[in-house]
Amino acid sequence: MRKNVIVGQSGGASAVFNATLAGVYHMADDLQTNVYGMMNGLQGLLEDKIVNLGDYIRNQYDLEVLRNTPGAFLGSCRYTLPDYNEQPEVYNRIFDVLRKHDISSFYYIGGLESLKTLSKLCTYAKLIGCDDIRFIGIPKTIDNDIPLTDHTPGFASAAKYVATSVKELIRDSSIYGRDFVTVVEVMGRDTGWLTAATTLCKGSDCSGPDLIYLPEKVFDPEKALEDIARVRKNKKSVIVCIGEGCKLADGRYLCDVDESNSFTEDASGKRLLTGASRVFARMIHDRFNCRVRAVEFSALQRSACHMASKTDNDEAFTIGENAVKASNLKHTGEIVIINRVSNDPYQIRISVKDIKGVFNESKSVPTEWILDDNSGMTEEFEQYARPLIQGSVVTHYKDGLPLHMPYIIF
Amino acid sequence: MRKNVIVGQSGGASAVFNATLAGVYHMADDLQTNVYGMMNGLQGLLEDKIVNLGDYIRNQYDLEVLRNTPGAFLGSCRYTLPDYNEQPEVYNRIFDVLRKHDISSFYYIGGLESLKTLSKLCTYAKLIGCDDIRFIGIPKTIDNDIPLTDHTPGFASAAKYVATSVKELIRDSSIYGRDFVTVVEVMGRDTGWLTAATTLCKGSDCSGPDLIYLPEKVFDPEKALEDIARVRKNKKSVIVCIGEGCKLADGRYLCDVDESNSFTEDASGKRLLTGASRVFARMIHDRFNCRVRAVEFSALQRSACHMASKTDNDEAFTIGENAVKASNLKHTGEIVIINRVSNDPYQIRISVKDIKGVFNESKSVPTEWILDDNSGMTEEFEQYARPLIQGSVVTHYKDGLPLHMPYIIF
Numbered sequence: 064m065r066k067n068v069i070v071g072q073s074g075g076a077s078a079v080f081n082a083t084l085a086g087v088y089h090m091a092d093d094l095q096t097n098v099y100g101m102m103n104g105l106q107g108l109l110e111d112k113i114v115n116l117g118d119y120i121r122n123q124y125d126l127e128v129l130r131n132t133p134g135a136f137l138g139s140c141r142y143t144l145p146d147y148n149e150q151p152e153v154y155n156r157i158f159d160v161l162r163k164h165d166i167s168s169f170y171y172i173g174g175l176e177s178l179k180t181l182s183k184l185c186t187y188a189k190l191i192g193c194d195d196i197r198f199i200g201i202p203k204t205i206d207n208d209i210p211l212t213d214h215t216p217g218f219a220s221a222a223k224y225v226a227t228s229v230k231e232l233i234r235d236s237s238i239y240g241r242d243f244v245t246v247v248e249v250m251g252r253d254t255g256w257l258t259a260a261t262t263l264c265k266g267s268d269c270s271g272p273d274l275i276y277l278p279e280k281v282f283d284p285e286k287a288l289e290d291i292a293r294v295r296k297n298k299k300s301v302i303v304c305i306g307e308g309c310k311l312a313d314g315r316y317l318c319d320v321d322e323s324n325s326f327t328e329d330a331s332g333k334r335l336l337t338g339a340s341r342v343f344a345r346m347i348h349d350r351f352n353c354r355v356r357a358v359e360f361s362a363l364q365r366s367a368c369h370m371a372s373k374t375d376n377d378e379a380f381t382i383g384e385n386a387v388k389a390s391n392l393k394h395t396g397e398i399v400i401i402n403r404v405s406n407d408p409y410q411i412r413i414s415v416k417d418i419k420g421v422f423n424e425s426k427s428v429p430t431e432w433i434l435d436d437n438s439g440m441t442e443e444f445e446q447y448a449r450p451l452i453q454g455s456v457v458t459h460y461k462d463g464l465p466l467h468m469p470y471i472i473f
Numbered sequence: 474m475r476k477n478v479i480v481g482q483s484g485g486a487s488a489v490f491n492a493t494l495a496g497v498y499h500m501a502d503d504l505q506t507n508v509y510g511m512m513n514g515l516q517g518l519l520e521d522k523i524v525n526l527g528d529y530i531r532n533q534y535d536l537e538v539l540r541n542t543p544g545a546f547l548g549s550c551r552y553t554l555p556d557y558n559e560q561p562e563v564y565n566r567i568f569d570v571l572r573k574h575d576i577s578s579f580y581y582i583g584g585l586e587s588l589k590t591l592s593k594l595c596t597y598a599k600l601i602g603c604d605d606i607r608f609i610g611i612p613k614t615i616d617n618d619i620p621l622t623d624h625t626p627g628f629a630s631a632a633k634y635v636a637t638s639v640k641e642l643i644r645d646s647s648i649y650g651r652d653f654v655t656v657v658e659v660m661g662r663d664t665g666w667l668t669a670a671t672t673l674c675k676g677s678d679c680s681g682p683d684l685i686y687l688p689e690k691v692f693d694p695e696k697a698l699e700d701i702a703r704v705r706k707n708k709k710s711v712i713v714c715i716g717e718g719c720k721l722a723d724g725r726y727l728c729d730v731d732e733s734n735s736f737t738e739d740a741s742g743k744r745l746l747t748g749a750s751r752v753f754a755r756m757i758h759d760r761f762n763c764r765v766r767a768v769e770f771s772a773l774q775r776s777a778c779h780m781a782s783k784t785d786n787d788e789a790f791t792i793g794e795n796a797v798k799a800s801n802l803k804h805t806g807e808i809v810i811i812n813r814v815s816n817d818p819y820q821i822r823i824s825v826k827d828i829k830g831v832f833n834e835s836k837s838v839p840t841e842w843i844l845d846d847n848s849g850m851t852e853e854f855e856q857y858a859r860p861l862i863q864g865s866v867v868t869h870y871k872d873g874l875p876l877h878m879p880y881i882i883f
Contacts, residue, residue: 076644134641134648143647189661230546237544238548268871268878323731462859463636464636469678
């Protein structure tokens, strides 16, 4: 009889969220395992909303299309598991459902919060002496803020998208040869990895962003305006990239300087940190009385499968496959991670680590990698990030547009 | 001795602005002609800022990279020629520069305003009996608002980009299975061609936008909120696409409902019509107290060479080549246009028409093509627009990002 395993997706989307799902399916299917998917992560599992992935992924072509479909094929959630001594019934319910479907392995693809939730489940499993279900976490985030792993699937595709788009915006903003400041807002609530990635467009054919502001450093409006004044002396079209999570010295988010920014929310109900670029653009306009424009990449940067990094997509797929290998080797309570072996040639090794480690470290951009005058990143960042954005995915087109996997009708 | 011709770019950028420039260069160079470029259009010409394009386009590879470089390689302008009876010295100056460089043909790639400016120059040339310089206009705009031609190079690539991005956003916004309204703002000051193009993502793998609002119809907030209420009854994640140029019944732009939107400007100093999505998102939030998000594509939609339509890029190139052919056949005072021969198979024929015709017609989206309940476009639009977004350009990559032509250092 075939074994049963289950996989879920949790947290915000990335361009390779489904590539990891495809990797899990591919390896598990190869091993003659039934692969169930929980709809909307643990939230769906609690309601026994479960599909058989084999009903949807019928052949290699489906698998390829799934790898390049944005969003979360199984749906996602922002569900935080309560502590088990407070609500044991939730844990009982989860294990009842897992037993009902005779699940031997549980894979959860998610960001930092989702992995923390999975960690609670692992701890509980150990507590009740459950050793016949293995729990494996698979990192995913565009923010690149997950510790233990060299980098996280999802980051590089978003990085490639923002670097490409900034490069295109730089061209757009310079055509009139007139004074102009463009402020580009990039995602990253607590970390500036993605904002830093905009500097990757700097090269022989592009001057790159002139100034970058990462959440890792306090945003001082007065100093930032001095930076602008300095750059404007020698350059007509100025490009500033700013992290959405930049904070003032008093701890407030920059976007909160304008209260009218506070009404927008994520689909999960999480408040959107949107507006930093508008706030800063207005400050620049008020100070210099110059032309300004604010550009937000918004959800585009985490959904742009059409501009995904092949390296990222391949790694996301492989990390999914390796989760299945790990559980087959009787690992549990661990996450799959990427170790970097070398930059040039770029080589990685996939391994696993105790999931509890995600609580112990933080994964901010090292502030010594940010140039003191905010004009860019050091060579260390270049060496870290450049290999990750290499290669383009092969997008399947239909009727002139990228083809996506049809939705699951549940 | 080689003849000399000159080419200029004017108005806002498009993803294929430089493809047309490459087409002009390619054909003129084939005909053993020196190709000069005026920097920043007529504005640069007046200051005798002229380059020899052959110094920059040295081989077929350069030509290919130029075809896929965003922005305006020669720089652009928003220069409106004064009437010649008011400022004859400007006209004298232009013809002095043209004589100085022994120019036999003058090609101007631009949108509606730029072509009108060129038309004045043509009229003046006829007035002074100048018959040794030929003036040819070459249409370019993402707005698709130029009369005489079936469609305009630039539109289809922007259409492909917005349709792809909306398709990706639809995935992103549905992952949590929760109530959510996303309002996407699309460019188009007076016409809704590009907003209409977002409906092209509707298909077997995508439900498409649920509601669209084009500037061709008065925007009635109360009716629009009723539309939203209707869609929300049956659907959790609602996607609304709205043209930046939508106006209220009193003639005000929707974006002007929020005065804080008025400070941003285009690089040319033209006020940006930005903010319609934010204004409408706030109305929706205030009415339904639901999660909302506003997304603006901003300049991305006119700069995204990485997502250009091959059909568009090919046509933009060809129309540039045909401008040179036309002047060689002694045409002048004309614009190059695209005639559609058939939809299926998609076939076009390039010809020329008197440039004065651009004054006489308007090129709005036929309102009968917009479904009465604002839920989409009719089959006529589909047949019109679908062929235009076919095919993907071959992007040259360097260091993981699309390669652009290096800037002209003038």
